[in-house]
Amino acid sequence: xxxxxxxxxxxxxxxxxxxxxxxxxxxxxxxxxxxxxxxxxxxxxxxxxxxxxxxxxxxxxxxxxxxxxxxxxxxxxxxxxxxxxxxxxxxxxxxxxxxxxxxxxxxxxxxxxxxxxxxxxxxxxxxxxxxxxxxxxxxxxxxxxxxxxxxxxxxxxxxxxxxxxxxxxxxxxxxxxxxxxxxxxxxxxxxxxxxxxxxxxxxxxxxxxxxxxxxxxxxxxxxxxxxxxxxxxxxxxxxxxxxxxxxxxxxxxxxxxxxxxxxxxxxxxxxxxxxxxxxxxxxx
Amino acid sequence: xxxxxxxxxxxxxxxxxxxxxxxxxxxxxxxxxxxxxxxxxxxxxxxxxxxxxxxxxxxxxxxxxxxxxxxxxxxxxxxxxxxxxxxxxxxxxxxxxxxxxxxxxxxxxxxxxxxxxxxxxxxxxxxxxxxxxxxxxxxxxxxxxxxxxxxxxxxxxxxxxxxxxxxxxxxxxxxxxxxxxxxxxxxxxxxxxxxxxxxxxxxxxxxxxxxxxxxxxxxxxxxxxxxxxxxxxxxxxxxxxxxxxxxxxxxxxxxxxxxxxxxxxxxxxxxxxxxxxxxxxxxxxxxxxxxxxxxxxxxxxxxxxxxxxxxxxxxxxxxxxxxxxxxxxxxxxxxxxx
Ligand SMILES: Cc1cc2nc3c(=O)[nH]c(=O)nc-3n(C[C@H](O)[C@H](O)[C@H](O)COP(=O)(O)OP(=O)(O)OC[C@H]3O[C@@H](n4cnc5c(N)ncnc54)[C@H](O)[C@@H]3O)c2cc1C
Numbered sequence: 227x228x229x230x231x232x233x234x235x236x237x238x239x240x241x242x243x244x245x246x247x248x249x250x251x252x253x254x255x256x257x258x259x260x261x262x263x264x265x266x267x268x269x270x271x272x273x274x275x276x277x278x279x280x281x282x283x284x285x286x287x288x289x290x291x292x293x294x295x296x297x298x299x300x301x302x303x304x305x306x307x308x309x310x311x312x313x314x315x316x317x318x319x320x321x322x323x324x325x326x327x328x329x330x331x332x333x334x335x336x337x338x339x340x341x342x343x344x345x346x347x348x349x350x351x352x353x354x355x356x357x358x359x360x361x362x363x364x365x366x367x368x369x370x371x372x373x374x375x376x377x378x379x380x381x382x383x384x385x386x387x388x389x390x391x392x393x394x395x396x397x398x399x400x401x402x403x404x405x406x407x408x409x410x411x412x413x414x415x416x417x418x419x420x421x422x423x424x425x426x427x428x429x430x431x432x433x434x435x436x437x438x439x440x441x442x443x444x445x446x447x448x449x450x451x452x453x454x455x456x457x458x459x460x461x462x463x464x465x466x467x468x469x470x471x472x473x474x475x476x477x478x479x480x481x482x483x484x485x486x487x488x489x490x491x492x493x494x495x496x497x498x499x500x501x502x503x504x505x506x507x508x509x510x
Numbered sequence: 511x512x513x514x515x516x517x518x519x520x521x522x523x524x525x526x527x528x529x530x531x532x533x534x535x536x537x538x539x540x541x542x543x544x545x546x547x548x549x550x551x552x553x554x555x556x557x558x559x560x561x562x563x564x565x566x567x568x569x570x571x572x573x574x575x576x577x578x579x580x581x582x583x584x585x586x587x588x589x590x591x592x593x594x595x596x597x598x599x600x601x602x603x604x605x606x607x608x609x610x611x612x613x614x615x616x617x618x619x620x621x622x623x624x625x626x627x628x629x630x631x632x633x634x635x636x637x638x639x640x641x642x643x644x645x646x647x648x649x650x651x652x653x654x655x656x657x658x659x660x661x662x663x664x665x666x667x668x669x670x671x672x673x674x675x676x677x678x679x680x681x682x683x684x685x686x687x688x689x690x691x692x693x694x695x696x697x698x699x700x701x702x703x704x705x706x707x708x709x710x711x712x713x714x715x716x717x718x719x720x721x722x723x724x725x726x727x728x729x730x731x732x733x734x735x736x737x738x739x740x741x742x743x744x745x746x747x748x749x750x751x752x753x754x755x756x757x758x759x760x761x762x763x764x765x766x767x768x769x770x771x772x773x774x775x776x777x778x779x780x781x782x783x784x785x786x787x788x789x790x791x792x793x794x795x796x797x798x799x800x801x802x803x804x805x806x807x808x809x810x811x812x813x814x815x816x817x818x819x820x821x822x823x824x825x826x827x828x829x830x831x832x833x834x835x836x837x838x839x840x841x842x843x844x845x846x847x848x
Contacts, residue, residue, distance in 0.1 A: 263778070321625065322634060349777060349797075351656045353637035355625035358593075362629040367708035368593070370622040387717065388618040389531055394713035401708075407778050450634035450670035454651065456663045467815070468827045472837035475827055479809070479838070480845060483825065486807055490728045490785040491753050496845045 228281035228377070230272045231336050233328060233344040233360070234265040234300055236293040261296040264345025266303075268405040270412040271375055272343050273304035279377055282306050284336050288316055288327055294429060301423035302415035308429035309335050315434045318446025325359030327444055331437045332364065335430070339400055341382060346371050346404040357404035367397035373409030385409075523549050524609040524672070525577070526600075526624075527560030528617055529568040530591060537615030539684035541677055542576040544642055545613060546685065551644040554610055555579060559603060561596055563589035573693035576685050580693055581607075585700035590714070592707040593623050601630040603698065609672045611650050613642070616676040624676045634667035635674040640681050649673070657796070680783065722756055724773060729755035730784040732775055732802070733831075735762040736791020736812060742832040743768040746790060749835060752842045758782060760798050776801045791831035794819030811835070 236259040261269075272283050285300040287293045288311040297308035311331050319327060332339065342364075344357035354370070361368025374385040384395045384403055415423070434444055442448060466482070468475045480487065480495065488495040523545040528538050538558070545556040558577040560568055562584060569580045583599055604612065604627075614624040616638045628635035641653030645666070650673040652665045667673040724730060731750050737743045743763065750757045758775035759768065775782055776798040783804035790811045792798060799822060802808065810823035811834045820826040827834060 320634060321637075322629060322632065325629060349657075351637075353625075353635075354621050355628075355635060355637055358622055358625040359629040362597070362626045368626075369709055371618060383712075388622075389535070390717050391530075391714050392717055393711060395709050396712050397709045450632070451636060451665050451667050454664040454666055456661055458661060465821070465823065466825045467820075468825065469815075469829075472829050472834045473840070475829060475834065476837040476841040479825065479827070480841060483807070483809070484845075487729075487753075487786060491755075492728075493754075493846060 228275065228279055228341065229336065229339045230275060230281045230283045231332060231339045231342045232265070232269050232272045232283060232285045232300070232305065233342065233356070234269065234285050234287045234296055235262045235345070235348050236260070236287065236289050236296045237262045237348055237350045259292055259295060261299055262345050262348045262350075264347050264349075264405060264407050265296075266345070266412040267407050267410045268343040268345045269300055269303055269305065270410040271372075271405050273413070274410070275341075275375070275377060276304060284309060284339075286328065286331060286335070287311065288319075288324065288331075290317075291431075294431070297429055298423040298427050299415050299420065301427040301429075302419035303413055306428070308427060310429060310431045311433075311437065312431060313433040313444075315439070316444045318449070319444060320446075320449035320451045321353050321355035321359055322451075323444060323449045325356050325363050327437070327439060328356070329360050329363035330439055331432065332360070334437045335432075340380075341377075341399055342366075342402040343375075344402065344404045346406045354404070357402060361402040364400075364402070366400045366402055368402040368404075369395050369397065370404045371406045372403045373406055375403055375405070521552060521554040522557050522579070522607065522609045523552075523554050523611040524557050524559055524604075524613065525572075526612070526614040526620065527558045527562075527565075527568060527572060527580075528615045528620055529560065529562065529565065530619065531617075532568070532571075535615070535617060535679060536684055537617060537620075537677065537679035538572065539575040540679065540682040541613045541615060542572060543685040544677075544682040545611075546576045548611075548642065548644050548650075552610060552648045557581060557609065559600070561588045561599055563587075569695055571687075573695075574687045574689060574691050576691070578693050579696060581696050581698055583698040583700055587700060587704075590711055591619055591623075592711070593619075593626060593709065594707040595704055596623050597626040597630055598704050599698075599701075600627045602701065604631055604672060612672040612674045614674070614676045616678045620676050624674060628674050631672070631674075633670035633672060633674055634665075635676070636665045636667075637676055639675045639677045642675065642677065642682075650675070657800075724756040724758055724775070724780050724782055727756035727782065728784050729753050729786045729788070730758050730775070730782045730802075730805070731755050731788040731790070732758040732760065732792055732798075733763055733769070733790045734760040734792030734798075735766075736793075736831045737763070737768070737835075738791070738832050740766070740768040742835075745832065745835045745839065749788075749839050749842070752839065752846065755784075755788075760792055760795075789819055789823070790835055792819050793817050794822060 239258045239260045283305040285305040286309045347354040371386045372384040376383045525541045557579040558572040559581045614620040636652035643651040652675045759773045781801040787805035808823045809825040810819045811827045
């Protein structure tokens with residue numbers, strides 16, 4: 227049976243940003259977590275492979291203890307086993323060190339994998355680097371941004387868009403593929419499924435020692451990059467508010483911003499003459 | 511083959527030569543330009559590296575656009591982009607010549623290749639930078655957005671080398687083409703021991719081009735669910751035709767098929783940076799606004815004055831989106847001098 231491994235990250239549900247200006251870090255405890263969208267697509271791809279060819283799916287996540295929730299959700303969607311790496315010593319890792327940690331865990335927990343699937347990108351840090359770096363760490367074939375994935379024998383075929391090209395790639399397993407958010411429609415976890423996953427799902431919680439991480443090779447300390455500072459790009463906008471009848475506002479818009487509009491349109495506009503308007507009702 | 515003696519006193523900034531899609535994608539030239547601005551501050555030379563087959567014309571282009579040295583590996587095995595081979599070649603060259611800084615355009619390929627190269631070299635990599643600078647200690651300060659552009663982080667790589675970053679296309683202007691510029695070309699023989707890529711490219715075709723790409727449009731008109739219906743949404747196309755603009759859409763609009771999927775603007779779709787962005791009936795969810803921050807002027811129409819989009823707009827028009835669109839089209843027809 228195929229052994230699939232899906233890497234999943236819990237990301238904050240960002241409707242507003244709980245950013246702590248004093249400590250310069252994200253108040254993750256305030257942000258409600260969700261499964262990173264691209265990871266959900268990767269999991270969906272895995273579940274589809276499972277239903278087509280039969281497979282065993284391990285989901286792996288590194289994160290705070292609360293990340294267990296997304297692993298349980300993954301079990302409810304069709305994964306068989308969850309592994310959570312959680313340890314303060316792993317916190318604050320950049321992509322180089324994150325990929326090292328995940329690769330170590332894969333070697334320990336699932337050394338006989340056939341195919342690793344990752345989300346192509348996370349919605350918080352958006353680097354798209356961890357997937358390719360795990361492939362590099364494990365010295366296996368890897369392809370990014372897959373929209374579709376098919377398996378024949380030991381061959382994985384991937385279709386993807388890459389810089390204005392539509393590409394079909396093939397590689398032999400073991401391999402790693404990162405999944406874009408274009409080709410799959412992630413299923414919803416059913417309520418009974420969720421209940422079951424939360425009651426008796428198989429989840430192992432491991433720390434740095436359990437996966438054999440050497441001291442000083444994990445977390446922020448080991449990471450080659452340093453964050454100097456973080457800020458919000460709040461542009462001091464002069465916000466003009468227009469209210470009233472639509473035709474009148476359309477006129478005002480041209481009177482006040484006609485120069486910018488005509489510049490962008492590369493066309494001359496009459497900005498100061500206007501006829502009387504007729505308030506026509508909206509057409510359907 | 512050119513024999514090269516290594517000289518470690520020669521500090522250098524390298525730019526990866528990403529020449530595929532040359533006419534649309536100028537990011538390599540943009541990076542060469544920025545590298546030339548930064549280089550004097552650390553006493554470095556600017557070098558391009560290029561892997562391919564029959565790439566002489568790109569070598570000339572890179573020199574004309576600021577490269578002082580071009581390392582080139584030209585070999586039939588390199589006639590298509592291949593991540594593993596490029597990674598191995600890069601790692602060997604970097605270990606040999608030890609550049610201080612290595613910049614890669616944040617194209618799809620760049621963003622797949624750079625992490626592998628950084629991993630092989632055990633160095634840091636900052637993704638999709640929108641700013642690069644040198645600080646007082648001579649380190650590269652890499653400015654990168656996260657959370658869909660809602661947070662900006664400044665990142666350094668204090669010790670590991672090279673300092674690596676992928677950089678978003680369009681971040682820096684390129685230098686004018688200089689025919690007179692001269693540069694050194696260093697040919698790197700293709701190392702025959704490099705194994706074949708485990709990933710095989712079995713088919714590749716160019717995506718059918720859109721007439722004008724929304725990413726390049728000077729005016730973008732985004733419509734959201736607040737346009738009301740597919741019929742009303744069509745008005746935006748009429749407005750776009752009059753203005754020479756491109757129409758973008760939010761996710762619910764794309765899902766309801768009022769617009770094509772490739773017009774999706776947002777985290778899951780296109781990033782736009784027009785001079786003027788119109789937004790009709792869009793609430794301003796972060797996954798959408800992440801991709802419109804770069805617009806110079808945002809004109810938002812929403813019946814709810816408290817919608818998030820109205821706060822980020824330069825001009826907030828409180829109105830029914832479809833009605834205002836009709837009014838705007840009438841006004842435009844009157845004002846355009848034919
Ligand atoms: C992981 C993830 C990725 C996503 N990626 C994207 C993405 O790439 N792009 C994207 O767009 N979305 C994306 N979304 C969805 C996003 O969160 C929002 O749901 C979406 O942008 C909302 O679209 P909308 O503004 O058209 O609709 P709504 O949020 O429903 O807003 C409609 C707006 O129209 C106004 N309105 C209603 N009627 C009228 C009227 N008659 N006249 C004027 N105004 C009116 C309302 O006041 C409201 O502000 C993503 C979501 C997730 C979770």
